[in-house]
Amino acid sequence: MEDWRVYKHPILEFERGKEVTLYLDGKPMKAFENETILAAMYANGVRVFSRSIKYHRPRGFFCAIGRCSSCMMEVDGVPNVRTCITKVKDGMHLRRQKTFADKFAPFLNLLNLSPLAYNRMFTKPGIIYKPAMKIIRQFTGQGSFSKKIEESGEEIMGIDDEFSTELLIVGGGPAGLSAALEAGQRCDDVIVIDDKEQLGGQLNRQTHMFFSDVKYAAGKRGFKLGKEMVEKISKLKTVRVLPKTNAIAYYPMENKMLMLRSTDRGLMVKAKKYIVAVGAYEKTLLFENNDLPGIYGAGGVQTLLNIYGVKPGKKGLMLGTGNVSLIVAYQLLQAGIGVEAIVAPSFRRVSGYLVHAAKIRRHGVPIITRHTILRALGKQRVTGALITELDEKYRPIEGTEKRLDCDFICMGVGLTPSYDLIQLFNPKMVYSSELGGFVPVRDMQFRFAENAYIAGDCGGVEEATTAVLEGGLAGLYAARSLGYADEEVSAKIDEYEHALEEDRGSPFSSDIKAALQKITVENIEEVIK
């Protein structure tokens, strides 16, 4: 079997650990203990992880950060496990999820029923509705439960099921880590939670240097910065880190957050203040066959390639000319993977930094603007793409279709802030296209609810450096409001505020700055319902 791992990389060294064996539908596969299930399967050339619920279409992964849920499989008898954030174990049994309903999917596909039809089926006469539903229910659902009842999860050292803390930070990316660092030096009890095993978020997959001359991050490669921050935090006795823990709910009335350990254990936390730094996830594009295995988010490709050292394919097509897609295209080239072209509908030459674009052109990769993708080609996985030219009103011009050969397509069309946890705090949500999506109205101290602060990409999509600065500030603001106010804190806040102002000073950030000003208010109490 072909091995898709990268063994020689100019910047990165992959610590894969010991070799283990996995079983996919009974067949053994070689894997390494530091890999996720997703990375291990990709390294072994497996591309189809499951079938979709209604049309029975093949599904691979998209985001690789545990958000999109299209990589779910049955792992050791447990259905719907997100393989992209679950680490492998020796002798693990994986199964592509199959249910009773799957057998009928091809026939139902032929009927091609719209959801409207499904909702009106068997509703008249009233007498057949109940018995018909009983039968139809058998045809639905994804995966099936094992007959064995699982023991409840392992105890976590030193933490009860219900506990309270001063400050709870949700998200261990650049903003969350930076907040934990600043708050941890001042407060008595800080908890950081993250749904992955390794903290660092987007920093872990960034191999490029940060441009900004802000002294907190300049000239460092992202993954090194992340490691440094995690190390510093581990030295602080006041900060407890809970990896593999999701924030599931927040109840404003009871002021509690329910969390989950990956080993089936529920936790309840009551914190005096919350910092929400849940980051952002990728936007998608609508085109025909946009769910084929081989169509990924740019961040997903970055994760697979830079963290686990597994190639997503042999030759890719990149959509979008923002910084993310330019950087990812360059990183693909670094790892020895071909890039067919970079395609974008915009009329500007590139929307990212020209330095990145120049690097890519030097490698002979064409940047095709005024074009958009029409359709992904292929049945089980991507084998090519059809692109077309656009006129001034962004309508496709007929007869300009062109076929490009590639075995994966990477969408780098921007990020959208993660809004779900934020919304549970009942803030006022506003749509802002400059900031990527729905963001809460906040005050000058990043407060968007009475007891919660926002920091990083989830408050408006920017860069890792701004996330670090915002996180630090949020940590300091929270510490100050918790009663740890002294001259040193005020001086540090001034320093950070100045650095943030400087970082947003470039003309690139003027739109973002204006958008942020629009959603920042003097008095947050007036805005919250």
Added chain:
Amino acid sequence: MKTIVCRCHDVTEEDLEAAIDAGYDDLETLKRISGVTTGHCQGKFCMLHSLDILARKKGKKISELTRIRPPLDPIPLGCLISLSKKSI
């Protein structure tokens, strides 16, 4: 050939357009008839697209967001049971 808006529940662009034409023209009713934003990912990837399609069809700007309810991620029932045992 299909353009998928919601990967979790296999909702296509045409499905949504048909539903909007049939009168389900706000997100709350649209999600109840088509299943969009109610899958495993809880609308992380289809929310903006369905709002976009709604806005385009009705000629309005994107403004409302659907109501988010816990749990934000799929969780095993055992996790809830372990908590409820404590509180009883």
